[in-house]
Amino acid sequence: MSAHDVRTVRTNVRANVRTVPGPCAHWNDQDADFIREILDLVGDKWSVLIIGTLESGPIRYSDLADAIPGISQRMLTLTLKQLRRNGIVTRTTYPEVPPRVEYALTELGASLLATVLALAAWSADHHAEILRHQTSFDSATAT
Amino acid sequence: MSAHDVRTVRTNVRANVRTVPGPCAHWNDQDADFIREILDLVGDKWSVLIIGTLESGPIRYSDLADAIPGISQRMLTLTLKQLRRNGIVTRTTYPEVPPRVEYALTELGASLLATVLALAAWSADHHAEILRHQTSFDSATAT
DNA sequence: CGGTATCCAGATGGATACTG
DNA sequence: CAGTATCCATCTGGATACCG
Numbered sequence: 001m002s003a004h005d006v007r008t009v010r011t012n013v014r015a016n017v018r019t020v021p022g023p024c025a026h027w028n029d030q031d032a033d034f035i036r037e038i039l040d041l042v043g044d045k046w047s048v049l050i051i052g053t054l055e056s057g058p059i060r061y062s063d064l065a066d067a068i069p070g071i072s073q074r075m076l077t078l079t080l081k082q083l084r085r086n087g088i089v090t091r092t093t094y095p096e097v098p099p100r101v102e103y104a105l106t107e108l109g110a111s112l113l114a115t116v117l118a119l120a121a122w123s124a125d126h127h128a129e130i131l132r133h134q135t136s137f138d139s140a141t142a143t
Numbered sequence: 144m145s146a147h148d149v150r151t152v153r154t155n156v157r158a159n160v161r162t163v164p165g166p167c168a169h170w171n172d173q174d175a176d177f178i179r180e181i182l183d184l185v186g187d188k189w190s191v192l193i194i195g196t197l198e199s200g201p202i203r204y205s206d207l208a209d210a211i212p213g214i215s216q217r218m219l220t221l222t223l224k225q226l227r228r229n230g231i232v233t234r235t236t237y238p239e240v241p242p243r244v245e246y247a248l249t250e251l252g253a254s255l256l257a258t259v260l261a262l263a264a265w266s267a268d269h270h271a272e273i274l275r276h277q278t279s280f281d282s283a284t285a286t
Numbered sequence: 287c288g289g290t291a292t293c294c295a296g297a298t299g300g301a302t303a304c305t306g
Numbered sequence: 307c308a309g310t311a312t313c314c315a316t317c318t319g320g321a322t323a324c325c326g
Contacts, residue, residue: 026198026199027195027196027198027199027256027260030267031195031260031263032191032192032195034262034263034264034266034267034270035191035192035195035259035262035263035266037266037270037273038262038263038265038266039185039186039191041266041273042182043182043186048175048178048182049175049178052170052174052175052178053170055169055170056169056170084280085276085277085280085281086273086276086277087272087273087275087276087277087280108269108272108273108276111265111269112265112269113170115261115262115265116178117170117174118258118261119177119178119181119258119262120174120177120178120181121177122181122254122255122258123177123178123180123181123184124173124177126251126254126255127177127180129230129251130180130184130229130230130251132230133228133229133230133251134228134229134230137227137228137230138228
């Protein structure tokens with residue numbers, strides 16, 4: 001059923017991009033570009049973690065830092081800037097003392113989160129199978 | 144409709160992992176792990192390109208290299224090894240002269256390809272919107 | 287043909303110190 | 307509080323040469 005859902009979505013891409021709908025679409029060069037684009041967006045170390053943390057609603061910079069263990073200030077700032085540049089998050093400054101800055105998901109960001117969770121779904125579904133392959137491959141290689 | 148499909152899949156993850164189904168699931172720490180896992184799988188520069196090229200059926204090493212412009216022998220070999228390790232592709236050697244080696248997608252690989260195409264779908268759908276955000280952000284930053 | 291091995295440049299990201 | 311600036315280690319991947 002998961003496979004069926006994905007196929008539905010997949011047909012939609014092509015319908016939008018080249019108006020070639022149908023049940024049996026195939027990989028083409030355009031796909032490569034789109035994949036590169038989304039990997040640039042979320043393929044780094046922290047983007048999806050931040051997006052996921054923002055699901056609960058607007059959150060302050062420091063709370064974000066606390067919610068994402070291991071992230072450095074530098075990477076938090078840098079990644080947030082990229083996400084803002086791509087319209088995934090918004091930054092709102094409240095002129096108070098001490099200053100307060102809140103980050104929130106845009107609609108675009110929310111839809112990206114949903115897509116990313118589909119990825120997590122696949123990963124969860126096949127986690128065990130992948131692990132089995134890894135260990136069998138490693139033991140075969142070791143000998 | 145795309146959003147609905149994704150939500151369906153998303154609910155399934157949780158059902159499998161923590162048996163907490165329902166219409167309104169939320170991001171949790173498990174998701175982070177699964178995201179890391181799949182990003183390790185396809186977050187690099189060449190994996191998805193290779194997977195996409197393999198959709199058409201089994202293909203020789205050298206034909207694969209020709210089909211993916213810009214890839215070095217080193218990265219082709221390295222990436223193929225990772226994909227084999229994770230059970231995404233198989234390698235078959237034919238003891239002929241000259242030697243022939245064919246790579247093919249496994250079932251797991253095919254389902255991964257479908258999932259990745261869902262990502263491409265999102266990217267295609269929102270490509271224009273992202274571009275608009277980027278240019279407006281850049282011009283706002285430049286001044 | 288189908289790789290390996292070595293070397294090296296550039297990108298990524300962590301640690302630390304400092305600032306409005 | 308919410309960053310910025312600098313320095314540095316590691317990782318990724320390209321070029322090239324060589325091998326079974």
